[in-house]
Amino acid sequence: MKKKVYHWQPELSTAIIYWSCTFGILFLSLILTLEHTRPYLISNIVLGIFIFFAFLGCNRYxxxxxxxLIIHAILPIRRKKITxxxxxxxxxxxxxxxxxxPxxxxxxxxxxxxKKNKAAFIEKLKQQELFTAKIIDDPELTISKHY
Incomplete structure (x- = not known):
């Protein structure tokens, strides 16, 4: 049976930087396409690079x-397996x-x-026997870190 995955994005500043660069590649591809009236190999290669980075950006779960709890991130070095x-x-x-x-x-x-992913993730965590952590509902928690 395939395990259920719960997709996530990193904190706000990192997500903005990643997706801005990724869509910058898309716009570069579109600009290259406008330079020629027929299909152009270089613009298609750049579009392929955009699709690759868009896939990678959605591959966090x-x-x-x-x-x-397995945290799957883009870079293999950032992937974690937490008890x-x-x-x-x-x-x-x-x-x-x-x-x-820790x-x-x-x-x-x-x-x-x-919201849907978050609710399903929390419910699945509550069902685990080894999970003993406190779950605090905090409406003040924002999507950017400010320490």
Missing amino acids: FIIDDEY LSAIEMIRVGPKCIEVNS ELKEETQMFIMT
Whole structure:
């Protein structure tokens, strides 16, 4: 059986930078297309690069295993496997969640999620036996870090 994935985006500033650069590649491809009246190899290659980066940008997700929360990110070095029992607290905001765990690099990490994905993710976490963390509903939690 295939595991359910819950898609996320990084905190706001990182997401804006990534998607701005990605759509910049698309606009470059469109500009190159306008330079010629017939299909142009270079503009198609640049469009292919845009599609590749758009796919990578949508390839961030969580997988909840029996013992672990797997955080799948674009770069393999940023992918993490956190023990469910090591998660101390999850703050749930209107558009994001914040996970606190000593197994994370900064001990806390913010993830932007859609309401539907966020609700399904929290419900699945609550069903896990090893998950003992507090889940705090925080309407004040915003999608950008400000420490």
